[in-house]
Amino acid sequence: MMKQPHILCTEEDIDKMVLLPGDPERVLRVAGFLDSWEEIAYNREFRTIKGTYKDMPITVTSTGIGGASATIALEELVACGAKYFIRIGSAGACQAYIDIGDLIIPTAAVREDGASRMYVKENYPAVASYDLIRAIDDTSKELGYRTYLGIARSHDSFYIDDELERMTYWNSKKVLGSDMETATLYTLGNLREVHVASILNNVVRYEADVKDGINDYVDDGDLAAEGEKKEIILALEAFYRLYESMMPI
Numbered sequence: 689m690m691k692q693p694h695i696l697c698t699e700e701d702i703d704k705m706v707l708l709p710g711d712p713e714r715v716l717r718v719a720g721f722l723d724s725w726e727e728i729a730y731n732r733e734f735r736t737i738k739g740t741y742k743d744m745p746i747t748v749t750s751t752g753i754g755g756a757s758a759t760i761a762l763e764e765l766v767a768c769g770a771k772y773f774i775r776i777g778s779a780g781a782c783q784a785y786i787d788i789g790d791l792i793i794p795t796a797a798v799r800e801d802g803a804s805r806m807y808v809k810e811n812y813p814a815v816a817s818y819d820l821i822r823a824i825d826d827t828s829k830e831l832g833y834r835t836y837l838g839i840a841r842s843h844d845s846f847y848i849d850d851e852l853e854r855m856t857y858w859n860s861k862k863v864l865g866s867d868m869e870t871a872t873l874y875t876l877g878n879l880r881e882v883h884v885a886s887i888l889n890n891v892v893r894y895e896a897d898v899k900d901g902i903n904d905y906v907d908d909g910d911l912a913a914e915g916e917k918k919e920i921i922l923a924l925e926a927f928y929r930l931y932e933s934m935m936p937i
């Protein structure tokens with residue numbers, strides 16, 4: 689097999705289970721939780737490492753920002769044989785009760801992105817893999833992590849003029865938080881018949897940052913960093929739970 693054109697990997701490089709952070713730097717922070725790892729490729733926003741967690745083989749590939757690059761990563765990873773994907777991302781809460789570092793687990797997502805519309809009509813739902821959500825939910829209960837399961841919203845433009853109005857609208861519709869890849873990945877995952885779920889670390893306080901227009905990414909950096917550690921552990925342990933359940937007895 690030729691190397692895939694963007695991720696620069698072949699099927700020999702890619703495991704069945706893949707973690708998908710947006711940020712290439714987060715790939716290296718995941719590496720800190722693995723028992724062994726090596727970097728396979730790093731091209732544009734797509735950094736791929738391969739390693740082991742306990743006895744489970746695992747790949748980590750960054751998707752970059754937004755649906756367009758996320759579809760490239762997912763398509764090329766599927767072409768290399770990957771079957772299970774957990775996005776470990778960050779999000780901005782749409783609800784005041786969600787604190788910095790709390791984890792949002794989207795069971796579905798509003799498709800306010802452009803990339804998924806290139807694939808299928810807007811009334812096709814963006815839904816997570818039930819198997820992965822169940823594994824993530826069971827694992828988070830075991831770990832004692834505070835998580836919020838429900839609907840997220842994925843968008844394409846961080847700085848549009850009416851973002852506050854949109855966030856206020858989705859707040860009134862009980863949407864939990866915004867990111868830029870989940871809806872795209874869920875839509876494409878279902879079309880390609882692979883399993884996809886997201887775990888999103890909340891990095892924004894809805895009342896203070898969104899409604900009052902103050903951005904406190906920096907002040908709450910420690911809480912956000914703790915949230916990122918929790919989402920990595922949760923994703924690895926949920927994958928391990930699934931991996932063990934698949935092993936012949």
Ligand SMILES: O=P(O)(O)O[C@H]1O[C@H](CO)[C@@H](O)[C@H]1O
Pocket residue numbers: 709710711752753754776777778779846866867868869
């Ligand atoms: O931290 P990541 O995983 O990149 O996720 C979020 O952060 C980026 C925007 O700052 C977008 O990609 C958004 O989805």
Ligand SMILES: O=c1cc[nH]c(=O)[nH]1
Pocket residue numbers: 778779780781866867868891892
């Ligand atoms: O507010 C936020 C934070 C992270 N990601 C988003 O898409 N929005």
